Amino acid sequence: MLDRRLGAVALGVGGALIVGYCIYFDRRRRSDPDFKRRLRERRRKQKIAQEKSGLARLPDLKDPGAVQQFFLDEIQLGEELLAQGDYENGVDHLTNAIAVCGQPQQLLQVLQQTLPPPVFQMLITKVPTISQRVISAQSLAEDDVE
Known part of the structure; x- marks a missing residue:
């Protein structure tokens, strides 16, 4: 005891x-x-670092309306830049759209059919960084503690 x-x-x-x-x-x-x-x-x-990598523009992934608007804006901006001949920035915006897309495989299939092969190849080389971008954006938003 x-x-x-x-x-x-x-x-x-x-x-x-x-x-x-x-x-x-x-x-x-x-x-x-x-x-x-x-x-x-x-x-x-x-x-x-966020501004350089484009992470500052990613929407709140919990808000479906913001994600949908971001997706449409990025697709439109990417198409406009590609039409102007600015392939690098156009591909960056399309990559951002893929990052928030609910069905990225289907989007990639559509882009493969519509984009010229060299531009699509540029896009494919950036695809592995998509998950890194989303994870980094979420962790930076959660780590903002004083």
Whole structure:
């Protein structure tokens, strides 16, 4: 009986020490003058990386209306850029559309029939990066914690 009480007390004291340790270092971290500067710098770098990779434009994937509108806009913009001869940017927009498409295989089949073979090949080389883009966009949105 005494061993159980002693064990419970030791467990309680140990838990309190761990919680105190966490609170102490959290306060110490937040009071560090460089903490906010480093946090702002990290967020600025993430924003720049998003803009370079086109991730800033991805819609909230939980909102079907926003996803549908984004899909249609990206298809239209991609087609316009391809018609103007800007193949690189046109393919980027089509890749963004594929990233949010519910049935990417069917879309790729349609694009294969409508795009010239060299342009479709450019698109195929960018397809493996699609899942990386979506995952990165979701994780960056969830990691925005202060």
